[in-house]
Amino acid sequence: MTTATAPVAPTPAVSLRRPLRPTRAAAITAFKALLLRDLTVQRKNLKEFIPRTILQPFLLVFVFTYVFPRIGTGVGGGGGRAAAFSTTLVSGVVGMAIMFQGIQQVALPMVQEFGYTKEIEDRVMAPMPVWMVAIGKVVNGALCGLFSALLVFPIAAVVPATPVHLHVNWPVLLTITPLACLLSASFGLTFGTRFDPRQVPILFGVILIPITFLGAIYYPWTSLSAIKVGGFSWLKWLVVLNPLVYICEGFRAALTRSPHMSLWVVYLVMIGFTAALLYLGIKGFRRRVLS
Amino acid sequence: MPRLSAEAEITSVPAPAAGRAEVIRTEKLTKVYPGGVKAVDEIDLGVYEGEIFGLLGPNGAGKTTTTGMLTTTVIPTSGRAWVGGIDVIAQPALAKQVIGVVPQTNTLDRALTVWENLYYHGRFFGMSAKEARAEADFRLEQFRLTDRAKMPVLALSGGMAQRLMVARSILHHPAILFLDEPTAGLDPQSRIALWEILGQLHAQGQTILLTTHYMEEADQLCDRLAIVDHGRLLALDTPGALKRSIDADTVITISADGDLDRLAAMLRDSVAGVDNTQQVDGSVALGVRGSRAALRDVIAVAERGGYAINDISVSEPTLETVFIQLTGKDLRD
Ligand SMILES: Nc1ncnc2c1ncn2[C@@H]1O[C@H](COP(=O)(O)OP(=O)(O)O)[C@@H](O)[C@H]1O
Ligand SMILES: [Mg+2]
Numbered sequence: 330m331t332t333a334t335a336p337v338a339p340t341p342a343v344s345l346r347r348p349l350r351p352t353r354a355a356a357i358t359a360f361k362a363l364l365l366r367d368l369t370v371q372r373k374n375l376k377e378f379i380p381r382t383i384l385q386p387f388l389l390v391f392v393f394t395y396v397f398p399r400i401g402t403g404v405g406g407g408g409g410r411a412a413a414f415s416t417t418l419v420s421g422v423v424g425m426a427i428m429f430q431g432i433q434q435v436a437l438p439m440v441q442e443f444g445y446t447k448e449i450e451d452r453v454m455a456p457m458p459v460w461m462v463a464i465g466k467v468v469n470g471a472l473c474g475l476f477s478a479l480l481v482f483p484i485a486a487v488v489p490a491t492p493v494h495l496h497v498n499w500p501v502l503l504t505i506t507p508l509a510c511l512l513s514a515s516f517g518l519t520f521g522t523r524f525d526p527r528q529v530p531i532l533f534g535v536i537l538i539p540i541t542f543l544g545a546i547y548y549p550w551t552s553l554s555a556i557k558v559g560g561f562s563w564l565k566w567l568v569v570l571n572p573l574v575y576i577c578e579g580f581r582a583a584l585t586r587s588p589h590m591s592l593w594v595v596y597l598v599m600i601g602f603t604a605a606l607l608y609l610g611i612k613g614f615r616r617r618v619l620s
Numbered sequence: 621m622p623r624l625s626a627e628a629e630i631t632s633v634p635a636p637a638a639g640r641a642e643v644i645r646t647e648k649l650t651k652v653y654p655g656g657v658k659a660v661d662e663i664d665l666g667v668y669e670g671e672i673f674g675l676l677g678p679n680g681a682g683k684t685t686t687t688g689m690l691t692t693t694v695i696p697t698s699g700r701a702w703v704g705g706i707d708v709i710a711q712p713a714l715a716k717q718v719i720g721v722v723p724q725t726n727t728l729d730r731a732l733t734v735w736e737n738l739y740y741h742g743r744f745f746g747m748s749a750k751e752a753r754a755e756a757d758f759r760l761e762q763f764r765l766t767d768r769a770k771m772p773v774l775a776l777s778g779g780m781a782q783r784l785m786v787a788r789s790i791l792h793h794p795a796i797l798f799l800d801e802p803t804a805g806l807d808p809q810s811r812i813a814l815w816e817i818l819g820q821l822h823a824q825g826q827t828i829l830l831t832t833h834y835m836e837e838a839d840q841l842c843d844r845l846a847i848v849d850h851g852r853l854l855a856l857d858t859p860g861a862l863k864r865s866i867d868a869d870t871v872i873t874i875s876a877d878g879d880l881d882r883l884a885a886m887l888r889d890s891v892a893g894v895d896n897t898q899q900v901d902g903s904v905a906l907g908v909r910g911s912r913a914a915l916r917d918v919i920a921v922a923e924r925g926g927y928a929i930n931d932i933s934v935s936e937p938t939l940e941t942v943f944i945q946l947t948g949k950d951l952r953d
Contacts, residue, residue, distance in 0.1 A: 344641070344669070345704055345718055346793040352714045355746055362743035369740075370731040450727040451788070453693065455744035456716040620653070620694050 356457035360465060363452060367469040381433070382477040386422045387484050393547075394418060394489035414547075415489035417587050419482070420580035421546030426481040427474040428513045428544070428573050432537060435470035435517030437529070443617050444526035453618045463518060463614035467607065470514030471507070478506060495584055501592065502583035508599050509576040515606035516572060522613030544573030549581060551588045572602045640668040643796045643827045644690060649699035651685050651851075659685040661851035662699065667796070667829055667844075672822050674845035675831040676838040676939065682851040683831035684724060687800050690829070691721045704795040717745070720794035722785045724801050728773040735760060735769040738788055745792035759787040763817070779810030786817060790826065797821065799830040803837060815841060835939035847943060854946045863937045866945050868895040868907025871938075872918055875903035875931040886925050891917040898944045905944065907937070 350358075371378065394415040442449040452462050486493050524532050545568070553565035568574050574590075575598050581589040589595075644667035651660040660682040667673040675683045688694030690701055692712035701708045704718035729737050735756055742752030760766045763783045768776065776784060782802065790797055799818075803811040818828060818841060832838050838845050839859045846856040855862055876883060884897040884904045891914055895907040908914045915934055922929055943949075 345795045347717075349706075349714065349717055350746055352711065355717055356713055358746045359744045362740060365743060366729075366732070366740045369736065373731070446730060447723075447725045448727050448729050450693075450723060450725075451729055451741070452744070454691070454716055454719075454721050456713055456746070458713045618693065620688070 350456075352456075356461055359455040359457040360461050363455065363457075363462065363465040364468060366452075367465070371469075371473065378473075379480065382426065382430075383480050383484060385429075386426055386481045387488065390418060390422055390485050390488045394491065398490045413494075413587070415491050415493045416495070416585050417549060417581070418489075418547065419485040419493055419495065420584050420587075421544070421577045422485040423478050423482055423584075424509065424573060424577035424580050425541055425544065425546050426477045427509050428516070428540070428576060430474035430477050430510075431470055431513030431515070431517030432520070432532070433517075434473040435466050435514050436521035436524070436532065439466065439518070439521030440524050440526055440529060440532075443522070449618065459615050459618055460611045462618075463611045464607075466521075466614075467511065467514040467518050467610070470517050471510035474510035474513050475506065478510075494586070496586045498583050501579070505576075505579035505583050505595075505599075508596070508603065509579060512572055512576065512599050512603045512606070515603050515610055518610030519606045519613060522610060522617050540571055540573050543568045544571055545577040545581075546573070549588045550574055550578050550590050569598075572599075572606075575599045575602070640670075642666045643669050644673075644701075644703055644829060646686075646690070646701045647699055649686070649689060649701050650697050651682075651689060651694060652697045653685075659851050660689065660696075663846075663848070663851075663853045665846060665853070665856070667827065669827055670822075670825050671843040672818065672828045672830065672841050674838040674842035675829070675848055676833070676835065676842075676845050676943070677831075677848035678833055680850075681833075681848045683833075683848060684800055685851075686848070687721075687798050687829070687831055691719055691798055692716060717792075718795040720789035720792065720797040722782075722789045722797070722799040722802055724804070726781055726785070728776075728781060728784060728788075730772065730774055732773070733769065734765060734771050734773055734776065734784060737773060737784060738791055741788045741791050747792070755791050759791055763787040777810075779806055779813065782806060782810065782814060783817065786814070790821065796827045796829060799828065801831055801833070803832070803834065835943070839939050845939075847939075847946060849943075849947050855942065859939060862939060862942045866895075866907060866937050866942055868909050868937060868941075870908045870914065871935050871941050872906045872908055872915060873903050873931075873933050873935070874906070874918060874922060874929060876922060876927040876929050878927050880904055883922060883925060883927055886921050887918060890921045896945065898948065900944060900949075903931070905941070907941070907945070 439449070449462070453459060455462070486495060520532060520536070550565065550568070553568070554562045556562060556564045575595050578590040579592075579595045579599065581587050582592050582595065644665060646663055646665045648662040648664060649660060650658070650662050652658050663686060675686060677683055685694055689696045690703055690708060692708055692715055696709060703715050706715045706718060708715040729740070732740065738756035738759055739752050742755050743749070747755060760769055763786070765780060765784060765787070768780065773781065773784065786799070786802075803814055806814065815837075818830070822828060830841070842859060844856065844858050845862070847854045847862070855865070857865065874883075880899050880902070884899060887904065887906055888894050888897055891906070891908070893909045893914055895909050897907075898905045906914075906918065915932075919929065919932065
C-alpha cells in the first residue's frame with residue numbers, strides 16, 4: 330500500500346484501498362474522461378443538436394439572400410451589391426453559429442446545473458482541480474462551436490440566389506476558427522456562472538439580442554463609419570465592446586475579400602477577450618462550486 | 621489562473637504503527653461563512669480505519685459544512701484536516717482520489733443512463749474502459765439495479781437513486797466514504813435497505829463517515845459518534861459510552877398541564893435519586909439514578925401538586941437524553 334509522504338497527518342499510516350496516483354496524471358485522465366462523457370452526451374443529443382443549430386442560420390440566409398433578391402427587395406441594393414451582401418453574410422452566419430454554441434452548450438446547461446439540478450457536483454468530485462472541470466466545459470463548448478460552423482458554412486455558401494465570392498485564406502481560417510470557438514465557449518462559461526435560472530430571459534433579451542444584431546453579421550464593421558453624429562462614427566466605436574464583431578470580422582478576413590477590420594486588432598482583441606472571459610468564468614465557477 | 625498542485629511524492633510507507641490508523645483527522649477545523657456565520661468551530665476529530673463514524677446534530681449544527689471541508693468543496697477558514705493521510709486543504713485534487721461522497725442532494729448525471737453514471741465515474745477515477753465496465757456491472761448487480769441499467773436516472777425512485785449514488789461513491793474504492801444525511805427524505809423501507817447496505821460495506825472494512833439528525837440511526841449504525849451543535853463538538857464516543865456517561869440510568873418523562881417549572885422543582889426536591897430535570901415539549905424529563913421507587917414518588921408528587929398527568933413513561937437513557945443533557949434542547953428543535 331502506498332500513501333503520500335508530504336505533508337502527512339500526525340497519525341499512523343492509513344492503508345488506502347487503491348494506490349494513489351500522482352496528482353497531475355490523475356487530473357489529466359479525469360479531464361479526458363470528462364470530455365469523453367461530454368462527447369457521449371452530444372452524440373445522444375445529435376437529433377436535437379442538428380436542427381437547433383442549422384435552422385436559424387438557414388432561415389437567415391434563405392430570407393435575406395434567396396427570398397429578398399427574388400422578390401426584388403435585395404438587401405444592400407440590386408445585382409452586384411446583393412452578391413456582395415451574400416458574401417458578407419457567410420462570415421456573419423458562421424460567426425453567429427459559433428457564438429450561439431457558447432450559450433447553448435455552456436451557459437444554459439450550467440445555469441440549470443447550478444440553479445436546480447446540482448449534478449455538476451459529481452464532476453467536481455473527480456480527482457482534478459476545480460478549474461479543470463470549468464475548462465472541460467469550455468473545450469466541449471468549443472468543439473460544439475466547431476461542429477456547428479462546419480454544418481452552417483455550406484448553407485451560407487450554397488443557399489443564396491446570388492453568387493457568393495469566397496476566397497479562403499487558410500492560415501487565417503485555421504487560427505481564427507479555434508480562437509472564435511474558445512472565445513464563445515468562455516463567454517458562455519462567464520455568463521453561465523453568473524446568471525440564475527430566473528435571469529435567462531435577460532440573458533437572451535438584453536445580452537444576446539444586441540450582440541447578434543450589432544455583431545457585424547450583416548455588414549462589415551468598417552462600413553459603420555458612415556453612421557455619424559457631429560462627425561463621430563458613434564456606432565462603429567460602440568460595438569467594439571461586442572466580441573462577436575471580432576469573430577465575424579475574423580471570418581470575413583479568412584473567407585472573403587470583403588473589407589474587414591485590421592487582423593492585428595482582431596487577433597489581439599479575441600485573445601484578450603478569451604483570456605479575460607476564461608479568468609472571470611473560472612473564478613465564477615469556483616465561487617459556485619466551492620464555499 | 622490556479623495551477624495543478626505540486627505532484628505528490630509517492631513512496632511506500634511502513635506498516636501502521638501499533639494503535640489504529642486514523643483515516644480522518646481534523647485539528648481546530650473552523651468555517652466562518654461570509655456574513656459571519658460560524659458554522660464549524662474548532663472541531664477536532666479522529667476517525668479510525670474501518671469504523672462507521674457518525675456526526676449527530678440538529679439542522680444547522682454544521683454537519684454538512686464539516687463534511688464539505690473534508691471533501692474539498694468547503695474551504696476552511698482555519699484549522700487543518702487530513703483524509704487518508706492527505707492534507708485536504710493543501711492537496712484537494714489528490715485528496716479526491718481517496719474519498720467517496722454521497723451528498724445531501726441528488727447529483728446523478730441526468731444526461732446519462734444508470735449504467736453510464738457508474739461507467740464514467742470509473743473513468744474519471746482513472747479506470748480503463750474494461751475495468752470501468754466491469755465495475756459498473758458489478759455494482760449494479762450488488763445494488764440490485766441491473767434491470768434499470770439502461771434507464772435515464774430521472775426514472776429512478778428516491779430509494780433507487782440513493783442506492784445508485786452509494787454505488788457510484790464506492791466504485792473507485794475510496795479509503796473513506798462520506799454520506800451526508802443519507803436517509804433524510806427516504807421512505808422507511810428504503811431507509812432500512814440503505815442501513816443494510818452500509819452494514820455490508822462496513823463488514824467489508826469500508827470506513828464510513830455519515831451525518832444524521834436521527835438518533836436511532838446514529839445509535840444503530842455507528843461505532844462511534846460525535847455530537848455537534850452550533851458548530852461545536854460536544855461529545856465523542858461510542859453510543860453505549862455516551863449513554864452511560866450521563867449519571868442517570870433511568871429517564872422518567874411526565875407530561876402534565878400547568879406550571880412545569882414548579883413541577884420540575886418539586887420533583888427535584890422530593891424524589892430520591894433525581895440527577896437532573898429537563899423540560900421538553902410540555903413534559904418534564906427526570907434523570908434518575910438507581911431508585912426503583914422513583915416512579916411511584918413522581919406520580920405522588922405530581923398529584924400532591926395538583927397536576928393532571930397526561931402521560932408518564934420510563935425509559936433507558938437514549939442519545940436523545942444525552943443530547944438534551946448536553947444542550948438543554950431537543951434534537952428536533
Ligand atoms: N453557503 C453558506 N453560506 C452561509 N451560511 C451557510 C452556508 N451553508 C451553511 N450555512 C450556515 O452554516 C450553519 C451550518 O450549516 P450546515 O453545515 O448546513 O448544518 P447541517 O448540515 O448540520 O444542517 C447554518 O447556520 C447555516 O445556515
Ligand atoms: Mg446538512
